[in-house]
Amino acid sequence: MAIINLTINGKSKQVDVDPNTPVLWVLRDHLDLVGTKFGCGIAQCGACTIHLDGTAVRSCSLPVSSAEGAEITTIEGLSEKGDHPLQEAWIEHDVPQCGYCQAGQIMTAAALLKDNPSPSDEEIEDAMNGNICRCGTYLRIKAAVKTAAQKL
């Protein structure tokens, strides 16, 4: 066990955990930030996507020790009032079915739009290809990303 200092959604947090613990489980079990989801544990489904210094990463495969000193953003911190253009576009297109993967989808899309505010269809497909939606809401996800891009 070790004391780890983290910056999550702009706030300083301290946890006492095994340094190899993935950020996902630190968020969920130790810090009660459960918006980041567990799907596969091997960085294959994208449900656990967060931002590490603005880059989309799979938190299930990121040891907490390697996140020290970095800015972590989770779905809970993407916007103050849940009104990020992507979140508003997700509502406009009524994207979710079960909803379980959607936080990860939004976090991946947010990182994409930060780097590339007006992506082509192909660039959206490339960026979003790592996030599985078992309900099959892919068309609405793509449409919502395009709507959000127009509003940026």
Place this chain on the structure above:
Amino acid sequence: MTTVNTKLNRRSFLKVSALAGGGMVLSFSWLAGCKPTPEETLGMPKEWFELNSYIKIGENGAVTLYSSSPEFGQNIKTSMPMILAEELDVDWKNVMVEQGNFDTNRFQRQFAGGSQSIRQGWTPLRTAGATARAMLVTAAAQTWSVPQSEITTASGILEHKGSGKKAHYGEMASLASTLEVPEKVDLKARKDFKIIGTSKKNVDVQQIITGKPLFGLDYKVEGMKYASIIHPPAFGMRLKSFDGDKAKAMPGIQDLFTIKVYNEDFVRSFFDVVTFPELLVIVGNSTWEVFQAKKEVKVEWEKAPESNFSMRGFGGGEPSTITVPEGLENTVDHRSKMEIVAKNSARVVRRDGDPESAFKKAAKVLERTYTAPYLAHNTMEPANCFANVGDEQAEIYGPTQWPEPISAALADRLGLPKDKIKINLPRMGGGFGLRAYSHHLLEAAVISQKIKAPVKMVYTREDDMSYGIYRPTYSATYRAALDENNQLLAFHVKAGGIPESPLHANRFPAGAIDNYLAEGWEIPSNITIGAFRAPRSNFIAGAEQSFLDELAEEMGKDPIEFRLELLKRAETNPVGENNDYDPKRYAGVLELVREKSNWNNPPADVHRGVSAYFCHNSYVAEVLDLKMEGSTPKVENVFAAVDCGIVVNPDAAANMGEGAIVDGIGNAFFGELGFENGAPTKRNFDQYRMIRQKEAPKNIQVHFVENNEDPTGLGEPLFPPVFAAVANALYKATGNRLYDQPFQPKLEEMSNLLM
């Protein structure tokens, strides 16, 4: 307007003294879209008045509607309250929705399955809404001393035009809640619907997109422990011995033990499927720590002998003995066994005319065999459950499509009366049939009882994918007899699988052909299976609709025209008496999809396939367009025509249809689970290929037939026809008919041959 007798559903309208609630997050109907200003919305009332078990109204006019069925993405948490709100006659923006817990006294049919929630909830929910409205009218009539018949309602306002008196529902709710439930109430005419048929946003959408705790996996209480299980690595194996010393010594690990899931003499319900009766359990302080400790347990497994247990059938009734065979099974053996059995004589399920003679005198016989592998459901949320079992009562909170069957098993295993076991229903991260089987609720409860503490049990993805309860593997052989003029003389389907047959003998084309034979067969197995989105239909539709496509070509007919001819025959001069589809509605979706896809004038660069199917009381036809990019097929467009009666929430219904189509395309190309020595060959998404963003179609159009029929199923019916639409389009694109799912391996083989 229709008058209904409320006594039909008396149980739903009993007033219960104790209001449910506490801890559950209310979901707001008005969120998003046309978000009203704070002045326009009602705040939380000081007091709620319950009009029946689905409806409570605050003194300020705010309305809470209970959604009683489990929500797994089918969006009934929005659409079922819409039905209540319609008949209650309230403004949707004043409605809040609360998930009802499992409670057989308050609610009926808390089951998400068979695409039946809206169909079976339609009249009861309308009646519940209309009953509450009638009680509010009576309260106003008594208060104002005017005849009830002179009072009108609109958007939660009661009005007596003669005297100019007006009140909102909240002002009459207190009195209304004390009144007798009327014996008869009037339901609205369809033309008066204001909410049903208009698109409303998912009531949970704001919470979903901001990461609020909604799912079972998100639930947590003070002092809660975490648990993980180890199950045998293969079907046909069981635990022999284990050494957990090293795991137990790891940080954060509290205990390691085995559990028996069911009591041995317990008579299980049809949904009490359990793959592994004994499990190893690790308990600790966090999910990660118990996951790590799992890897350090040394376990010796052994082959399990044949075993038996008692189980009741689907509809209950007398139990029968189920035998679980011994042995470590392989996909290669499954295939060869199915090939052999498919050639033997089988159980005749339906025979019309004299098919045997017709085949004997045929000038030509077309025979084709179709197969599909086992599939894993792969819900995005792995199995998990919270349980807190005490000496006197238990609380369970976990993803389940059907709490009722497992409640009996919980009572038996925990030694507690059913009414002391509270089952709360979280939003589920997918279900697709898998979560109708609630073994994980029982496992968590047994662990909690043993450690005398609240616990959350979590499966890893590998645990979830390798636990079983799969879509079975199937095979179907179709034969058609043609005379010298290429006219259809007879039709024969022989379909089976491990361990069940996918046959629906009374569905199309039964009823349309004079000489018809349908046979079924089964091969036993110890690999557990369960309902998977449109059980059996999800295979047989693809086989049948692929065969009809090839048969139409053989007969020189347009595939849509050929189906319509058969349906005309079934409509005007049906063969047999047990045909379970309406040929006119079936033809209706084919005609609609022909129009919407511009079937007769397709774009030059696409390869097109059509398919249609009836299941879960609904009719669907689909046209799918492929483009070839080099040797890789890309799905461009899918046009679907759907007849599911009245559509409650159109945009959400389209979303569900789009999802089913994407799901079908994914499974047609990639879905496959194999076995080697009893062990599943895939355990996570690095091996099990799921459809992803790039493989989804460019466009999907879902068109609903507009009619006044009561609503029927929607979550499943768009899924089964996709497989043949894909296969028939692939034939156009490649010149090859594909008979074995998934299609991707064969396509890769074909593309390698070209290179």
